[in-house]
Amino acid sequence: MTTSSPRPVTTTPTSRGSRGRGLEALRERHSGIPALIGKRLLQIPFVLLVVSILIYWLVEIVPGDPGRNALGPYATDEQVLLWNQQHGFVGSVLERYIHWLGGFVTGSWGESIIYGEPASDLILGRLGNSLLLGAYAFVLLVPAAIALGAVQAYWEARRPDRVITITLMSLAAIPEFVIGVILLIVFAVVLAVLPVHAAGDVGDNPLLRLRAMTLPAITLALGYLAVLARMVRTGAIESITAQYHRTAVLKGLTTGEVVRRHVVRNALIPTVSLLGIYLGTLLGGSAVVETLFGYPGLGALIVTATEKKDIVLLEAGVMVTGLVALLALLLTDLLFLVIDPRVRFEEAK
Amino acid sequence: MAPPLARSLAVAALALLTIVPLAACSPAADAATTDDVYRIGILDPGSDIDPLTVADYNAQLIAGLVGEGLISLNAEGELESRLATDWTASDDGLTWTITVRDGALFNDGSPVTAADVVATFQAITADDSVSAGKSAFDGILASVAEGTDAATVDFTLVRPFSDFPRLLTGTNTAILPAGYEPGNWLKNPIGAGQFVLDSYTVGESAVYSKNPDYWNADAIKVDGVELKVYADVQAKLLAFQAGELDRIEATSDTVSALDVSQYNTITAGYNKFDGIFLNTSVAPFNDPTVREALAWAIDRQGLVDNVYNGTADVANDVLYFPNYPVQPEGLEQREQNLDKVAELLDGRTISFQITTDNQLYAEVLQQQLSAVPGFDVELNVLTSEQYYAGDNSVTPWLNAPLSITNWAVRGPSQYIGLIFQTGADWNASHYSNPTLEAASVAFDSATDDAERQDLVNQIATIQYDDLAVIVPTFSRAELLQDKRVKGEFAGPLDFYTGYSFAGVSIED
Numbered sequence: 001m002t003t004s005s006p007r008p009v010t011t012t013p014t015s016r017g018s019r020g021r022g023l024e025a026l027r028e029r030h031s032g033i034p035a036l037i038g039k040r041l042l043q044i045p046f047v048l049l050v051v052s053i054l055i056y057w058l059v060e061i062v063p064g065d066p067g068r069n070a071l072g073p074y075a076t077d078e079q080v081l082l083w084n085q086q087h088g089f090v091g092s093v094l095e096r097y098i099h100w101l102g103g104f105v106t107g108s109w110g111e112s113i114i115y116g117e118p119a120s121d122l123i124l125g126r127l128g129n130s131l132l133l134g135a136y137a138f139v140l141l142v143p144a145a146i147a148l149g150a151v152q153a154y155w156e157a158r159r160p161d162r163v164i165t166i167t168l169m170s171l172a173a174i175p176e177f178v179i180g181v182i183l184l185i186v187f188a189v190v191l192a193v194l195p196v197h198a199a200g201d202v203g204d205n206p207l208l209r210l211r212a213m214t215l216p217a218i219t220l221a222l223g224y225l226a227v228l229a230r231m232v233r234t235g236a237i238e239s240i241t242a243q244y245h246r247t248a249v250l251k252g253l254t255t256g257e258v259v260r261r262h263v264v265r266n267a268l269i270p271t272v273s274l275l276g277i278y279l280g281t282l283l284g285g286s287a288v289v290e291t292l293f294g295y296p297g298l299g300a301l302i303v304t305a306t307e308k309k310d311i312v313l314l315e316a317g318v319m320v321t322g323l324v325a326l327l328a329l330l331l332t333d334l335l336f337l338v339i340d341p342r343v344r345f346e347e348a349k
Numbered sequence: 350m351a352p353p354l355a356r357s358l359a360v361a362a363l364a365l366l367t368i369v370p371l372a373a374c375s376p377a378a379d380a381a382t383t384d385d386v387y388r389i390g391i392l393d394p395g396s397d398i399d400p401l402t403v404a405d406y407n408a409q410l411i412a413g414l415v416g417e418g419l420i421s422l423n424a425e426g427e428l429e430s431r432l433a434t435d436w437t438a439s440d441d442g443l444t445w446t447i448t449v450r451d452g453a454l455f456n457d458g459s460p461v462t463a464a465d466v467v468a469t470f471q472a473i474t475a476d477d478s479v480s481a482g483k484s485a486f487d488g489i490l491a492s493v494a495e496g497t498d499a500a501t502v503d504f505t506l507v508r509p510f511s512d513f514p515r516l517l518t519g520t521n522t523a524i525l526p527a528g529y530e531p532g533n534w535l536k537n538p539i540g541a542g543q544f545v546l547d548s549y550t551v552g553e554s555a556v557y558s559k560n561p562d563y564w565n566a567d568a569i570k571v572d573g574v575e576l577k578v579y580a581d582v583q584a585k586l587l588a589f590q591a592g593e594l595d596r597i598e599a600t601s602d603t604v605s606a607l608d609v610s611q612y613n614t615i616t617a618g619y620n621k622f623d624g625i626f627l628n629t630s631v632a633p634f635n636d637p638t639v640r641e642a643l644a645w646a647i648d649r650q651g652l653v654d655n656v657y658n659g660t661a662d663v664a665n666d667v668l669y670f671p672n673y674p675v676q677p678e679g680l681e682q683r684e685q686n687l688d689k690v691a692e693l694l695d696g697r698t699i700s701f702q703i704t705t706d707n708q709l710y711a712e713v714l715q716q717q718l719s720a721v722p723g724f725d726v727e728l729n730v731l732t733s734e735q736y737y738a739g740d741n742s743v744t745p746w747l748n749a750p751l752s753i754t755n756w757a758v759r760g761p762s763q764y765i766g767l768i769f770q771t772g773a774d775w776n777a778s779h780y781s782n783p784t785l786e787a788a789s790v791a792f793d794s795a796t797d798d799a800e801r802q803d804l805v806n807q808i809a810t811i812q813y814d815d816l817a818v819i820v821p822t823f824s825r826a827e828l829l830q831d832k833r834v835k836g837e838f839a840g841p842l843d844f845y846t847g848y849s850f851a852g853v854s855i856e857d
Contacts, residue, residue, distance in 0.1 A: 064738040070396060071404065071479050076774055077740040079479045115551055116397030116532065122551060181583060188591045196588035197577050199553040291580040294588075296553040300580060304552070307734060308395045 033337055040330045044323065051322050052104075055315055056097045064309045066113050087113065100315060110312040114304070119316045122301065127320055130290075130297035134282035136213055137220035141282075142275070145225055149232025149271075156237055164229070172226035180219040180292045187215060198293040216293040220286055224278050231274055235267035242266070265339050272339065276332025280325030385572035385855045387834065389842075390585040390594045393552050393578050399534045400523045401472055404481040406843075407576075409520060411555050413848040414574055415456070415540035416523025417563075419447055419466065420514055421847030422758075424618030424840045426672030428514055431847055432461055432524055432541060432564070436517075442509030442794055447502045447517075453564040455526055455541045463495045466502045468527035482521030484774070485763060489516065509794035511801075512760040518845040519759075543569050543850055552578050570836070570854035595834050595855075599827040601658035601709075612829040616660075619670045620826040620841045623656075623710055623755045624768075625819040630779035631750055633699045640816040642693035646721045647714070648685040649821040655713045660827035664820045667809040668764040671823060675801050677809030690721055700725040704749035706736035711753060747777045755824075758845055761808070765789040769817060778817035785811045 066089050067080035075083075084090055088099060103110055109119040148168070152161040171179070187194040198212045239245055240263060248258045287299035298317060305313035394408035400416050403409045419433035435448040453461040470493040473480045491505045506513065524541060538546040541564070544557035558573040560566065577594065579585040586606055589597040597603050599614060627634035627643070634640055649663040662671060665682050669675070701724075703711045708730045718724040729749070736746050746752050754777065756764070766789075767773055771781040785808060792804040812818070826841035836853040840846030 064734045065740075068738060068744075069734060071402070071481075075404070075479055075481065076484075077742075080740065082477065083479060114395045114397065116399075117535075117551065126552075181587070184584065184587045184591075189587055192591060196584060196591050196593050197579070199550075199578070292584050294553075294577065294579045294581070294584055296550065296578075301552060303580075304393055304395050307732070309734070 033334075036333065036337070037330070040326075040333060044326045044330075047326060048319055048322050051318060052101065052315055053097070055318050056093065056100070056311065059306075059309055059311050059314060060093050062309065066309050066311065069308045069310070070113050087111075100312070104316065104319065109316045112305075112313040113310040114308045114313070115310075119313050122313065123298065123316050123320050126296060126298040126301045126317075127324070129295065130299065131283050131324075133213055133217055133220065133290075133295060133297055134279070136210070136217040137282050138279065140217055141221035141224055141228065141278070144221065145228035145271075146232050148225070148229040149236060152229065152233040153236035153240065156233075161233075168226035168229055171222055176219060176223045176286070176288050177292060179222055180215070180289060183215050183219055184292075196293070198295040213295070216289045216295050219289050219292075220282060223286075224282075228271065228274060228278070231271045232267065235270050236263065239263040239266040269336070269340050272332060272335050276329050276335070279331070280328035283324050283328060386575050387571050387573075387850070387853070387855065388575045388577060388593065388595045390579045390588060390597065391576050393580060397532070398549070399531050400525060400540065401469075401478075401480050401482075401521055401529075401531050403521065409844055410842060410848065411546075411549065411576060412534065412538075412540075413523065413542070413842075413844055414544045414557055414576075415538050415542045415546050415560075416525075417453075417461075417540060417542040418518065418522045418524065418844075418847055419449075420517045421849060422515070422518050422618075422840060422845050424616075424672075424838075424846075426618070426670065426674070428518075429839070429847075429849075432466075433517070436514050438509075438511070438513070442511065442796070443506050445504045445506070445513050446496055447504065449500050449502065450564055451500065453541055454562040455539055456545050456560050456562060457539060458562065459526060461524055461541050462527075463499055463502045464527045465524055467493050467495055468529070469522070469524050470504070472525070472529070472531070473521055480521045482519050484767060485516050485519040485759070488766060489513070508790060510762070511793055511796060512762055515760045516763070518847070520757075520844045522844070543848070544574055547573075552580075554578060565851060568851035570852070571850060574850075589829070589831075592831065595831045596828045599658060599660055599829050601655070603829065604658050607829065609829065611832070613832055613834070615828050615830050615838065617826045617828070617838045617841045618846070619662075619672060619758055619823050620843060621755045621757050621824045622664065622668070622670075622820055622822065623707060623753055623824065625714075625821065626752045626754060626768075626777035627817060627819065628748070628750045628752075628777070628779055629815075629817055633701055634750055637816070638693045638695075639699055640819075642690045642699070642723070643718075644683055644816055644819050645686045645689040645693070646718055646724065647683075647819065647821050648717050649683070651685075651717055652710070652713060652821050656710050657822065657824055661822040661824045664823045665813065666816060666818070666820050667812045668768075668818070668820060669761050669805065669809060670758060673761060675805045677805050677813075678802070679806060680809060680813050685717075687721060690723060694723040696723075698723055698725055700727075701750050702727045702729045703751055703753065704729040704731065704736070704745050705753035706731050706733045706746075707753050707755065714753070741774060747775065749777075752777055757843070761805070762789050762793050765808070769812075780815070780817035782811060782815060785815075 065080060065084070066087070067083040068075070071079055071083055088096065100110070109123070111117065112119050112122055115122060148164055152164050155161045184196055188196045194215050195212050198216050245258065245262055248262045253261070286297070287303045289295065290297040290300035291303065298321060302314060302317040302321070305317060391407040391410060394405045394411065396403065396405050396408050398408050398411050400412040403412050417432050419431055420436065421429050421431050423429050432450050432453050433447045434450050436445060438445050447466065449461060449463050449466055455461060470490070472478065473482045474486050474490060489506055489508070489510050491507045493502060493504050495501070496503045504513065526539060529539065535549055543560055543563050545560045547556045547558050549555040555576040556573065557575070559569050559571065563569060577588070579588065582602070585594070586597065586603055588594050590607065627640050629635055644666060653659060653661045653663060663682070665680055667677050667680065669677055703715060703726060705711045711728050711730050715726045715728055718726045731745060738744060741747050746754050765785065767775050768777070769780055769782065770776065770786055771783070788804055788807045788811070792801060792808065795801045795804060833855055834853065835856050838853060839849040839851060842848050
């Protein structure tokens with residue numbers, strides 16, 4: 001077995017020198033990376049502009065009146081009209097959109113129609129909550145997916161693989177909302193070890209905050225676990241059976257080195273691609289999970305803004321979640337550059 | 350092959366997955382102390398919170414716990430003294446003089462004065478006011494001014510109105526300091542009520558502590574109140590089951606999901622009615638026989654059982670809540686009578702649509718009517734935003750042929766002014782009857798009991814016969830409450846009862 005090879009490859013001068021020469025040789029190829037980042041960053045404003053136009057138009061065609069929503073059903077028509085005039089909701093759609101856009105790009109996001117508070121305060125506060133919950137879910141999701149995928153790859157086509165596959169596929173078939181309710185019944189009602197309300201009065205105690213966020217984080221993570229674990233499993237199996245793996249083994253690398261330098265890196269390439277998309281979704285907030293657990297995240301806020309036709313809050317909220325998603329994709333591209341040399345070569349060309 | 354690494358990865362990841370949630374569940378992370386805090390689940394009001402303008406129930410509660418009005422109602426519908434210690438009418442019934450409680454303080458330590466009362470009601474009734482409370486005083490209150498001494502306020506009326514003190518229990522009537530600027534209440538949540546708002550986080554919670562300067566502080570036995578925002582009814586139910594909330598509405602959904610014997614069932618008087626508003630200006634309900642046939646086709650007890658889970662009383666199409674001091678006499682109680690329906694319809698089939706934001710009510714009513722020969726009913730269930738969208742000339746709730754809308758408890762004359770009066774803003778029935786309006790004005794002026802009874806009978810008979818609005822039920826506020834809560838609420842937690850916590854305590 002090659003796994004018993006004692007040769008300390010990574011400590012030999014030859015090895016160090018070889019890596020140095022390789023990087024030196026690749027320097028020119030790396031010059032394409034800033035261009036890639038610049039290109040992606042330039043695309044972001046255009047994407048957000050298109051999204052903002054779509055949102056403004058969609059809100060316009062949905063029934064409802066901002067003034068009526070703000071003042072309630074018992075306000076008179078005159079009161080509603082006065083309110084709309086005071087808040088700039090008169091005139092053509094184009095005029096109102098340009099007025100909003102001008103304010104948004106100059107940092108004046110306006111006041112929420114329904115809450116009467118600065119939209120920036122509401123959104124950035126909620127964004128922080130969503131980032132926290134998304135990060136917590138991410139921390140639970142990634143190791144779980146890698147572990148389960150690795151276990152499946154190790155026992156490929158054997159009982160553990162089949163059991164995990166069936167379990168994860170079953171989980172994937174159940175809606176997030178139902179999983180959340182089941183978790184609430186088990187952990188909050190029956191066992192009473194975790195709270196139902198993820199936004200209770202926990203003061204500054206981070207442990208209590210973590211405790212309150214655990215069920216929504218697990219619910220979020222479970223929603224993505226099946227596909228991600230499957231991706232890890234597939235990547236790992238493909239890497240283990242690939243030519244470069246065989247070559248690495250035959251040239252005498254230790255098992256640890258083979259896995260670290262060849263298997264893991266290649267196995268994670270498709271996984272990282274998926275993680276980038278998931279990261280954007282997780283950090284942008286999940287309306288379903290936030291609603292179920294009463295978690296004050298950005299997703300739930302955007303849903304409320306949509307229901308109440310709070311265009312100020314909705315536009316700003318969508319811009320921020322869009323930005324988060326686009327930055328997450330950019331981060332994914334950068335990760336690709338780090339772990340996959342082929343991408344660097346392509347960009348350099 | 351990579352067995353050692355796969356195994357290591359699996360072990361490390363599973364350890365992390367186990368440790369993080371377990372750490373979160375550790376005993377050190379037990380919930381914050383909420384022993385003497387009364388916890389209520391609410392929906393996100395989705396609106397600004399200002400005592401002068403709040404219209405949504407949840408927003409009213411957020412502001413109402415801090416505020417204090419002049420007068421409130423108890424569960425029996427009787428007037429109770431709050432910031433007003435006395436109220437008397439002049440001989441001609443055109444002026445009501447209110448005496449402001451001596452020694453009452455706002456939560457910033459300043460005294461509540463007659464000038465504050467005057468300023469509050471001037472703000473509510475101002476021409477540019479967007480207060481939901483304004484409508485209650487339209488056509489009734491002419492002016493408000495300080496009285497002959499520093500402790501009294503004179504309300505001058507347009508016409509005599511014997512139920513005027515009841516109007517002072519209305520929405521948005523909590524007293525605010527003179528000079529109060531609307532729109533900044535959350536930054537400085539001023540009020541003279543039972544609690545002080547310690548924190549409010551949009552979409553999350555509102556936390557209150559007992560106001561030590563409250564004029565009746567000795568009667569407030571809880572240390573505070575916490576309102577927790579739930580966007581999902583299922584989550585709210587689970588939170589109640591888990592002991593995170595102290596009360597939940599006793600709806601059919603909640604009662605069927607809970608072991609009711611583990612909780613106290615509390616009833617705190619009537620809180621609303623769901624009216625079936627028939628547009629009398631268009632077919633098919635411009636035909637009185639169709640309106641009457643519909644009224645006789647409804648299984649009212651079925652609505653009580655299936656919509657309210659028993660927390661309502663059968664009503665008789667007249668707007669006198671059972672706890673109103675004067676009750677109509679001599680009207681036959683309507684109940685489902687298919688013979689009368691057949692007689693009135695005379696072989697016709699009446700097709701119409703039920704428009705509402707109350708899905709359960711609409712579905713139950715549709716099922717009932719579908720079983721009655723002569724009715725062909727479709728549903729048009731809207732979200733609240735859609736139902737109340739648009740101005741009065743187009744909004745569904747005021748223009749559909751048949752709409753179902755809930756109304757909070759008000760005085761009978763208020764309902765006539767708002768719902769039945771010719772051209773009234775919320776006259777969803779497009780109804781007009783000068784005789785009814787004249788009788789209502791006469792009732793408001795009358796002080797003799799026999800005369801008042803006679804006028805109530807006249808008004809009720811017109812409502813019963815004309816059927817601009819079918820009133821099948823009066824809804825009671827029935828709740829399930831955690832057994833750690835002792836004592837009884839004076840009434841529903843609503844503006845007309847002043848959100849009173851007097852006599853309620855928590856014993857763990």
